Amino acid sequence: MAAPQRDSKKPQALRAASGYGSTPVPGAKEPKSRPPKSIRDKLGMLQAHLPYYSGPYSVGTMEIEVPARNPRHFSEIKRNHRHLLQLETVLMTVFYPGAHGSGHGKPPYGGTRWSRETWLPRPRLGTATGYGQFAGIGSLGIPLFAITSMFTKLPAYRNAPLATHWPPNFNLRTDGADAKNQSGPTPPGGSVSPVFPLLIFSHGLGGTRTMYSELCGEFASYGMVVVAVEHRDGSGPRSYVNRGPKETDTKPDGKDTESHTMGNSPEDSSRKGEKVDYIFPKDNPLDTSPNNDKGVDVELRAAQIALRLAEIEEAYNAMCEITAGKGKEEIYDRNLRRKGFRGASSIGLDGIDWNTWTSAFHTEGVTILGHSFGAATAIEALRQPERFHWVKQAVIYDIWGAAVRAADAQAKERSSAKSGDSCQDQSNDVADHVHSTDAPGEDKGTGTIALPLLAINSEAFSYWASNFSLVESLAAEAAANAQPAWLLTVRGTVHVSQSDFALLYPRLCSVFLKMTAHPRRALDINVDATLEFLRLVAPHEHMLHVTRAAPADGVLRAPLQADGDGVSLHRPASKYIAARLRIPHEMSYRFRPGRRARRKKLVAEAKASDEVWMHFKPAAETLRRFGLDVDGDGKDCAYAAPPEARAPRKAQDQDGGEGGEWAKEGDGTGQGRGTQGEAAQTKGTNVAKGGDSAEEPMNTFVGRVQEATAGAGRNET
Numbered sequence: 127m128a129a130p131q132r133d134s135k136k137p138q139a140l141r142a143a144s145g146y147g148s149t150p151v152p153g154a155k156e157p158k159s160r161p162p163k164s165i166r167d168k169l170g171m172l173q174a175h176l177p178y179y180s181g182p183y184s185v186g187t188m189e190i191e192v193p194a195r196n197p198r199h200f201s202e203i204k205r206n207h208r209h210l211l212q213l214e215t216v217l218m219t220v221f222y223p224g225a226h227g228s229g230h231g232k233p234p235y236g237g238t239r240w241s242r243e244t245w246l247p248r249p250r251l252g253t254a255t256g257y258g259q260f261a262g263i264g265s266l267g268i269p270l271f272a273i274t275s276m277f278t279k280l281p282a283y284r285n286a287p288l289a290t291h292w293p294p295n296f297n298l299r300t301d302g303a304d305a306k307n308q309s310g311p312t313p314p315g316g317s318v319s320p321v322f323p324l325l326i327f328s329h330g331l332g333g334t335r336t337m338y339s340e341l342c343g344e345f346a347s348y349g350m351v352v353v354a355v356e357h358r359d360g361s362g363p364r365s366y367v368n369r370g371p372k373e374t375d376t377k378p379d380g381k382d383t384e385s386h387t388m389g390n391s392p393e394d395s396s397r398k399g400e401k402v403d404y405i406f407p408k409d410n411p412l413d414t415s416p417n418n419d420k421g422v423d424v425e426l427r428a429a430q431i432a433l434r435l436a437e438i439e440e441a442y443n444a445m446c447e448i449t450a451g452k453g454k455e456e457i458y459d460r461n462l463r464r465k466g467f468r469g470a471s472s473i474g475l476d477g478i479d480w481n482t483w484t485s486a487f488h489t490e491g492v493t494i495l496g497h498s499f500g501a502a503t504a505i506e507a508l509r510q511p512e513r514f515h516w517v518k519q520a521v522i523y524d525i526w527g528a529a530v531r532a533a534d535a536q537a538k539e540r541s542s543a544k545s546g547d548s549c550q551d552q553s554n555d556v557a558d559h560v561h562s563t564d565a566p567g568e569d570k571g572t573g574t575i576a577l578p579l580l581a582i583n584s585e586a587f588s589y590w591a592s593n594f595s596l597v598e599s600l601a602a603e604a605a606a607n608a609q610p611a612w613l614l615t616v617r618g619t620v621h622v623s624q625s626d627f628a629l630l631y632p633r634l635c636s637v638f639l640k641m642t643a644h645p646r647r648a649l650d651i652n653v654d655a656t657l658e659f660l661r662l663v664a665p666h667e668h669m670l671h672v673t674r675a676a677p678a679d680g681v682l683r684a685p686l687q688a689d690g691d692g693v694s695l696h697r698p699a700s701k702y703i704a705a706r707l708r709i710p711h712e713m714s715y716r717f718r719p720g721r722r723a724r725r726k727k728l729v730a731e732a733k734a735s736d737e738v739w740m741h742f743k744p745a746a747e748t749l750r751r752f753g754l755d756v757d758g759d760g761k762d763c764a765y766a767a768p769p770e771a772r773a774p775r776k777a778q779d780q781d782g783g784e785g786g787e788w789a790k791e792g793d794g795t796g797q798g799r800g801t802q803g804e805a806a807q808t809k810g811t812n813v814a815k816g817g818d819s820a821e822e823p824m825n826t827f828v829g830r831v832q833e834a835t836a837g838a839g840r841n842e843t
Contacts (some may be wrong), residue, residue: 141590154737157646171663172631176340177646178281181347182293182675186286187243188475191217191368191462194440194583200359201429209431210360212404214367215462216440219243219358221282221346223289223322226307226608235285235477242279245626247334247365248469250276252401256364260332260404273629280339282346285477288486291351293349293675313670322487323351323660323668324445329603330498330625331361331414332404337625338497349671351487359430360405366469367400397632399468405430414526416590416704422528423747427499431529434503435510438494442516446489449530453480470661490627491665495656497624501525501581505600508575516563519578519663521656523624524587525595531583575600576607578663578752581818582740583650584619586639588739589697590704601742605696609703610663610684610752615743616651618643618696620706622650632743640707651737654679656666662754 153473164203179185194216198336199209230335233240243537247253251268254276258267296305312318325345335356343350345703358365389594407423430806447456457475464474468477487682494517507514581597588594597613620639622628628635657676661669696707709715 135587147283150649151643154618154644154647155650157650171278175278176281176626176629179340179343179347180442180522180650181344181349182296183289183347183349184226184228184307185282185284185346186222186228186288187282187284188220188222188478189218189243189284189471190220190444190457190475191465191467191470192440192444192457193370193462194436195443196436196440198436200433200436200614201425202318203426205431213358213440214369215358215359215375216437216444217335217365217367217463219342219344219354219356219442221339221352221354222631223346223349224283225287225289226291227309228286229283233283233285233477233556234287235473239288241284241471241473242282243336245278245280245282245336245339245473245630246271246276247336248471249366252366252469253334253364254407256362256401256403257332260363265699273399274624276539278630280336280343282339282343284471284473285475287479288482290482292316292320295674299835301316310674313674315522316670316824318350319486320671322349322351322495322666323491323664323672324487324489325493325495326352326441327352327367328434328438328494328496328502328503329354329357329362330365330496330524332626333357333497333500335363336626340626340629340649341652341826344649348657348676352692353445354439355434355442357404357437358431358432359433359437360402360426361430361434362402363404365402367402368467368469369400372461387743390559396716399562411688414528416593417701427529430499431503432508434500435507435513438503438507438664439513442489442492445487449478449487450479452482453483455633461808488665490516491518491668492516493521493660493664493771494827495521496522496525497523498526498621500527501711502529503528505530505575506754507583508571508577508579511576518665519580521580521582522597523601523652523661523683524584525581525593525597527593530596530600536756571647574607575603576609577604578659578695579604579611580656580659581611581613582624582625582655583613583615585615585622585696586620586707587619587693588615593704605744605748608748608751610744610748610754612655612659612740614655614681614746615739616643616648617737617739619648621704623648623661626819632649638706640698640709640712641707642696647737650679651681655681655738663752680733681738682740682743686736686743687739687741690754694730719816721771754759 157756190216194213197212197214200211201209202211203210229240232238235241244250250271252293254268254271256267257271258264261267262272294305294308294310296308296310311806324636325342327338330337335354338354342354342603345352356362356365358367360817394670405426407426410418410420410423412418413427444457458480461475461660463470465472494504494507494514498503502525504520505525508520509516511517525606558830562703579601583594601611601613616623618634618641620628620641622635622639623641623643623645628641628648632641632645657672658678658681661673661678662682695710698706698708702708
């Protein structure tokens with residue numbers, strides 16, 4: 127990310143983003159190299175395609191739906207005399223590193239062609255209908271998806287053999303797609319086969335288990351097992367719950383109860399494939415809008431988060447069975463996504479070698495990730511450390527703050543005073559209801575974030591002042607507990623930029639949402655920042671192969687955002703806050719390519735702040751207490767592991783890994799280690815000096831946005 131300083135004489139206007147297709151963000155880098163598309167993808171005509179993943183591993187997927195261990199309902203909300211929110215099964219797609227030869231030759235389940243999961247979950251007509259209802263266009267959703275993405279498939283291979291090789295010491299930025307499917311040496315102290323870290327992803331409103339397939343697949347291509355849960359809480363467009371046959375159980379009191387279990391034939395199920403559509407709050411369908419006077423439906427959103435947390439637990443338990451060597455009897459034999467069941471592929475889990483999955487990934491030190499409402503779900507998991515003791519860090523993408531609590535009452539008061547709306551009041555109400563819906567004996571949560579946290583915002587959401595204040599309070603909360611936390615904004619992005627929608631519909635996002643970042647480059651920044659974060663905070667032994675395969679791009683080294691840096695340039699009108707951006711002189715920009723070419727030439731020299739705004743980063747003392755140190759000149763905050771604290775990383779560096787980039791003395795300027803981190807943390811933002819916590823809110827960015835509101839009308843002409 128760091129690059130030579132730009133000529134200060136260049137006009138400020140040239141720093142404006144020019145949009146997708148030319149110079150997306152001033153000085154932005156090109157997307158990572160990826161393998162070429164297959165023949166099938168090239169013949170797709172109008173069908174959109176997803177780019178292949180950039181990491182050194184091929185990617186495999188498994189579709190799993192198994193009955194819940196503890197089925198139950200959440201809240202007393204009913205429609206048609208039936209509880210709306212019920213936990214009966216858990217559905218997920220598992221993305222994982224594939225072995226050499228994945229996608230070539232004969233597949234392990236027989237036949238001659240490899241199968242790939244469809245991006246639009248099956249049954250595709252049903253899902254398209256659900257999306258139409260969610261988007262308010264009704265049956266028009268079917269032809270819209272039919273001509274664009276109904277036949278789009280993930281660039282991952284169904285039931286591919288699990289990788290057992292270490293990745294090469296190649297950088298895809300320099301070696302391109304040739305790094306794919308090559309092996310590297312076993313690092314000193316490493317096992318014969320790598321043991322992969324485990325990530326669990328929670329989708330946002332309107333999402334599915336495949337909505338974020340590029341993000342999840344990218345992590346898998348760098349050597350991680352990623353579980354993308356499909357929530358059945360009425361937050362997705364449409365999902366289907368399969369059931370096995372009914373069995374009658376007798377309780378100790380002699381009363382009979384019915385339960386659904388897996389049987390020999392799907393025809394035995396009495397209610398096979400029941401659909402779960404998106405739930406619009408009664409009398410308040412737009413409760414997620416920043417301009418909604420009625421606020422958030424507290425009871426519904428709290429119950430949904432409680433159900434989501436239970437689904438994450440069930441998914442984690444299923445993965446524990448797999449790595450414990452029980453994949454055949456506990457997963458394969460009970461899987462409800464196989465031939466004859468609603469929404470299933472005829473292949474099911476055929477061809478999986480369950481023996482290779484034994485002890486193949488870590489079940490401790492798990493990372494939880496989420497987007498929007500899924501990010502709020504991740505935060506609530508962090509606040510229940512006894513229940514989710516296996517979660518050790520979190521990454522939140524464009525969090526919807528109304529569904530989480532502020533750090534404390536003082537932060538709530540501060541935010542309400544400066545934001546002028548009730549977002550944080552609503553978030554506290556939702557969180558209180560979450561714990562009221564917990565099952566007996568479940569951890570009620572401490573309300574404190576005491577684990578490392580990375581928050582990545584879109585530019586569109588960063589203009590939502592009350593929501594941004596909430597995210598700041600979360601980062602400050604982690605910092606107050608001596609945990610490293612980062613908060614940054616990816617410039618030119620909108621709320622869907624972290625999902626597959628921006629990749630499949632880039633022109634629509636550019637024209638209607640005013641997205642100016644290249645969608646693939648925006649994805650790269652999110653992936654790079656997440657990998658850098660995990661290299662710093664995750665257990666070292668979990669990241670040996672990831673450290674080698676994915677060199678740091680320096681996203682987290684970006685300097686803190688300085689005042690007056692044009693942060694309101696793309697701020698939209700108030701009625702469009704959080705939904706879209708604004709492109710100054712849009713008509714001239716879109717229809718004068720010569721002007722765009724000149725602008726691209728003038729902004730060729732980039733610096734870190736051209737692609738991201740860094741709002742919050744750890745103080746040096748926090749990093750040292752966490753076993754890290756600070757290098758650099760006070761502008762680019764580089765982190766290094768002291769040899770006495772993380773000796774294994776030093777050994778990995780000798781093997782050619784990326785750890786050497788972090789551990790080197792200085793930053794190339796001849797300056798050594800020091801305490802510049804404190805200076806960097808206070809530069810341009812109102813963060814408390816000394817120690818490791820942000821004792822005052824970082825309100826500089828929010829203040830500038832609010833000050834720009836008065837002149838919004840002038841800017842929008």
